[in-house]
Structure formats: C-alpha cells, structure tokens
Amino acid sequence: xxxxxxxxxxxxxxxxxxxxxxxxxxxxxxxxxxxxxxxxxxxxxxxxxxxxxxxxxxxxxxxxxxxxxxxxxxxxxxxxxxxxxxxxxxxxxxxxxxxxxxxxxxxxxxxxxxxxxxxxxxxxxxxxxxxxxxxxxxxxxxxxxxxxxxxxxxxxxxxxxxxxxxxxxxxxxxxxxxxxxxxxxxxxxxxxxxxxxxxxxxxxxxxxxxxxxxxxxxxxxxxxxxxxxxxxxxxxxxxxxxxxxxxxxxxxxxxxxxxxxxxxxxxxxxxxxxxxxxxxxxxxxxxxxxxxxxxxxxxxxxxxxxxxxxxxxxxxxxxxxxxxxxxxxxxxxxxxxxxxxxxxxxxxxxxxxxxxxxxxxxxxxxxxxxxxxxxxxxxxxxxxxxxxxxxxxxxxxxxxxxxxxxxxxxxxxxxxxxx
Amino acid sequence: xxxxxxxxxxxxxxxxxxxxxxxxxxxxxxxxxxxxxxxxxxxxxxxxxxxxxxxxxxxxxxxxxxxxxxxxxxxxxxxxxxxxxxxxxxxxxxxxxx
Numbered sequence: 372x373x374x375x376x377x378x379x380x381x382x383x384x385x386x387x388x389x390x391x392x393x394x395x396x397x398x399x400x401x402x403x404x405x406x407x408x409x410x411x412x413x414x415x416x417x418x419x420x421x422x423x424x425x426x427x428x429x430x431x432x433x434x435x436x437x438x439x440x441x442x443x444x445x446x447x448x449x450x451x452x453x454x455x456x457x458x459x460x461x462x463x464x465x466x467x468x469x470x471x472x473x474x475x476x477x478x479x480x481x482x483x484x485x486x487x488x489x490x491x492x493x494x495x496x497x498x499x500x501x502x503x504x505x506x507x508x509x510x511x512x513x514x515x516x517x518x519x520x521x522x523x524x525x526x527x528x529x530x531x532x533x534x535x536x537x538x539x540x541x542x543x544x545x546x547x548x549x550x551x552x553x554x555x556x557x558x559x560x561x562x563x564x565x566x567x568x569x570x571x572x573x574x575x576x577x578x579x580x581x582x583x584x585x586x587x588x589x590x591x592x593x594x595x596x597x598x599x600x601x602x603x604x605x606x607x608x609x610x611x612x613x614x615x616x617x618x619x620x621x622x623x624x625x626x627x628x629x630x631x632x633x634x635x636x637x638x639x640x641x642x643x644x645x646x647x648x649x650x651x652x653x654x655x656x657x658x659x660x661x662x663x664x665x666x667x668x669x670x671x672x673x674x675x676x677x678x679x680x681x682x683x684x685x686x687x688x689x690x691x692x693x694x695x696x697x698x699x700x701x702x703x704x705x706x707x708x709x710x711x712x713x714x715x716x717x718x719x720x721x722x723x724x725x726x727x728x729x730x731x732x733x734x735x736x737x738x739x740x741x742x743x744x745x746x747x748x749x750x751x752x753x754x755x756x757x758x759x760x761x762x763x764x765x766x767x768x769x770x771x772x773x774x775x776x777x778x779x780x781x782x783x784x785x786x787x788x789x790x
Numbered sequence: 791x792x793x794x795x796x797x798x799x800x801x802x803x804x805x806x807x808x809x810x811x812x813x814x815x816x817x818x819x820x821x822x823x824x825x826x827x828x829x830x831x832x833x834x835x836x837x838x839x840x841x842x843x844x845x846x847x848x849x850x851x852x853x854x855x856x857x858x859x860x861x862x863x864x865x866x867x868x869x870x871x872x873x874x875x876x877x878x879x880x881x882x883x884x885x886x887x888x
Contacts, residue, residue, distance in 0.1 A: 405876065
C-alpha cells in the first residue's frame with residue numbers, strides 16, 4: 372500500500388467561493404470573502420499511487436482510503452473507525468417496494484456508534500499534526516461523544532460544548548470519558564456561535580470550527596465504502612440525513628473523486644437529502660427552488676439534526692441539484708415510525724436521524740423518485756440506544772408474569788399440547 | 791442616515807468602529823456610500839459582479855435582505871443594518887507549521 376508519507380497529497384486550503392489559497396493550517400474561513408475553506412489535493416500524485424488493489428490491501432477501517440484523506444503522516448486516532456456493514460435490506464425493501472435496498476449501518480461504528488467516528492478520526496490525527504494538545508467541538512451529541520472518546524484514548528485535553536436539552540444517553544456518553552462537558556443554555560446554533568468566539572481566544576483544535584476543512588473530509592469515506600462494498604459500483608441513489616449539510620456534500624464529493632480517479636467507470640448516483648420538519652431549512656429551500664435558506668429555530672425530536680443555521684446548506688443544495696436528487700422532510704411521528712419500521716424489519720435500532728432517513732426514503736418511493744429496480748442506499752448514521760426517549764412510548768411494555776409455567780402458558784394462550 | 795453594524799474582520803477598514811452611519815436609499819447605495827467612506831469595503835462584501843457575497847449576510851432590522859428585495863431593499867432614516875459573515879470566524883493560524 373502506498374504510504375501517506377510517500378505521496379505529497381495536500382496542496383493547501385482554498386476558498387470554495389473566491390479561490391484564494393492558504394497553507395494547510397487550522398483555518399476555516401476566507402479572510403477575503405468569508406467563504407468556507409476546503410482542502411486542496413494533489414490529485415495527479417494520488418492517481419498515480421492509488422488503485423482498487425491498493426485500497427483493497429489496506430487496513431479494515433476507513434484508513435484504507437488514507438490517500439484521499441487530509442493528513443500528512445500516519446493516522447494516530449480512530450484506527451478502527453469505519454468499514455461498517457452495508458446491509459442488504461430485503462425485508463424493509465419489500466415493505467417499501469424496493470428490490471435492491473441497502474443500509475449503510477454506522478450505528479455500529481467504532482467506538483461511539485455514529486458516523487462521527489469517521490470525521491473525528493481524521494480531525495484528531497490532523498489536530499495532532501498541527502501541534503494541538505487540546506481538542507473541542509460544538510455538538511448536537513454524537514460528535515461530542517466521539518471527540519470525548521478519541522481524546523481520552525489520545526490523552527488530549529478535551530472540551531465538548533452541547534445544548535442543554537440533549538438526550539440522557541448522549542450526555543452520559545460524554546461524561547464517562549471525563550472531558551470538560553459544557554452544557555450551554557441555548558440550541559446548537561447558540562453553542563456554535565459561542566464556540567467560534569472561544570476558538571478565537573484559545574489555541575484549541577475545535578474539530579468543527581477551525582479544523583473543519585480537515586474534519587469534514589472524513590465523511591467522504593461513507594461514499595468510498597458504499598462503492599467498494601457494492602463491488603466498485605456507485606448506486607443509483609443515496610439518501611442522506613442533513614444537519615449542517617456537510618455529510619451530503621462530502622458523500623457527493625467522494626463519489627466524484629472515485630469517478631475522476633478512474634476507480635469507478637460510471638457515476639449517475641442521485642444524492643437525496645432528508646430533514647425533520649421541525650428543522651428543515653435546507654429541504655424547505657429545495658422545495659421553494661431557492662439556493663439560499665432561512666435559518667430556523669429547531670423544534671424536533673431529531674436533536675442530532677437540529678441545526679437551524681446549516682453551515683453547508685448552500686453546498687448541500689448544490690450537490691443535490693448537480694446529482695439530480697431531491698430533498699424532503701418528515702414529521703416527528705414519521706420519524707418514530709421510521710425508527711420502529713427499521714428495527715422491526717431489519718433488526719437495526721437507529722437513532723432519530725435514522726428515522727428521518729427511513730421516513731424520507733418512504734416518501735421518495737411514494738413520489739416515484741426511487742424506482743423499484745433502482746439500487747438504493749440509505750445512510751443510517753447513529754445508534755438508537757442514544758435516543759431512547761424518542762421511542763419510549765412507541766414500543767410497548769414487557770409482559771410481566773410470575774415465575775410459573777402455567778402463568779406463562781396462560782398469558783400467551785399456549786396450551787401444553789401446543790409444544 | 792442609516793446605522794450600519796460592522797463585523798470584527800471589517801473593522802480595520804472602518805478605523806476600528808463597530809457602528810458607522812451612511813446616507814442611503816437602499817442597500818446598494820449604502821454599500822457605495824460605505825465604500826466611499828471606507829475604501830475597500832465593497833470588495834469584501836460584494837463579488838466582482840457586484841453581487842453580495844454568498845457568505846456575507848446583510849440584515850435590515852433583523853431580517854435577511856435576501857428575503858426582502860436584496861440589494862434593492864429600500865432603506866429609510868433610522869434603519870439599522872448589520873453586516874454579518876455567515877460563518878463565524880475566530881480562527882487563528884494554528885500552533886504548528888505543518
């Protein structure tokens with residue numbers, strides 16, 4: 372495998388809007404036009420070194436794609452993240468009317484059970500390369516869990532900032548690693564604004580603020596894995612849940628990189644975006660045919676997607692348009708239905724964001740956007756054990772009996788002869 | 791005259807002032823007037839076609855002018871306008887040289 376060391380793959384950072392170039396430091400906003408910065412790669416060198424074979428010979432983690440990730444040396448964090456199962460969903464497919472449905476199952480990502488383990492692996496490795504000893508993040512929950520866990524393993528100082536009203540498991544899932552958990556009175560957008568101010572004052576690696584150009588690239592590995600797991604084929608559709616819109620943007624970027632590097636011959640994937648109605652600024656802009664959005668005050672059980680002022684909303688709209696995809700939103704009731712349907716058909720307990728994805732998947736089939744024979748992949752990005760509150764009243768209660776065979780058989784109407 | 795709130799990264803152009811005044815009948819003329827008073831301000835706020843940059847938000851009394859009439863949004867005396875970068879800054883160029 373060509374080691375990251377042998378390829379000079381990072382050229383620097385570049386403004387996505389005005390094209391101004393910067394060295395590959397911890398910087399995320401263009402000082403000229405205020406546009407977001409992105410990592411610029413030396414694709415020529417990468418293409419010369421990269422092939423399906425070199426990837427297949429790589430580690431059984433997202434680091435098999437290290438040549439397309441923005442770190443300079445060897446990975447030093449999250450060595451086991453990624454390469455999650457791509458599950459062929461026969462039962463859910465039959466229920467919805469899709470013959471070839473797959474679920475990209477990041478509910479079992481290592482170590483904190485969400486796709487955030489991907490971005491954090493890249494962000495922490497890069498943060499260490501840039502000389503930081505303290506990491507931080509603004510989070511709706513999953514990111515904080517992942518940053519806290521990885522920081523513990525990397526022996527780094529850690530501050531995670533979360534809104535005050537998160538699910539109990541997401542709060543506990545920070546505290547157990549002993550970072551500084553800062554609960555901010557406000558929603559995610561308030562937390563994010565505060566973190567930008569703090570990032571200006573303290574020399575910390577805020578993974579989704581000043582390290583964002585590197586961090587966000589980790590999401591591309593979802594697209595890479597899907598393609599490789601389908602036998603080096605890009606699917607017809609990918610359904611992506613949207614909070615900031617970054618994940619959708621990077622999934623589309625990953626597909627295009629594989630195409631441009633000749634790792635896939637054909638790319639006609641449509642990338643679709645899913646939001647909760649209680650926080651759907653991007654999907655609303657899509658429906659109204661606008662390329663700009665109106666920030667909202669989130670009000671949804673899908674707290675992991677509750678970003679009212681999405682940083683990558685514009686680029687998510689652009690990626691969806693370029694790919695020919697669609698966007699839609701679902702109600703809180705539909706989210707719970709999506710979660711229970713997924714659990715009861717495929718045995719996968721996803722968090723609320725998974726309910727959003729399944730709800731929108733269902734809608735897109737009904738609207739005729741997804742055809743029965745199309746190869747469709749839905750991204751299931753987080754684990755249901757972290758958002759138990761959402762389904763608590765929708766899953767019934769255990770049946771209580773005395774410790775008696777007779778009581779059991781009577782309760783379940785099972786006669787002795789029915790054995 | 792309208793009052794215009796200037797974000798931190800543009801204050802080097804306004805002599806450090808966080809709030810300035812400009813005579814203006816609409817957002818377009820406000821930007822021109824600001825550029826006359828503080829040369830170089832327009833190119834930070836507008837692209838080379840004169841359109842307001844995508845990651846610069848301009849609010850009239852708290853409403854994003856994209857949802858009003860854009861650059862043609864009329865202004866009257868006493869209006870308060872804010873120029874706000876869409877992505878909050880606050881970054882520093884890192885600790886290491888990598």
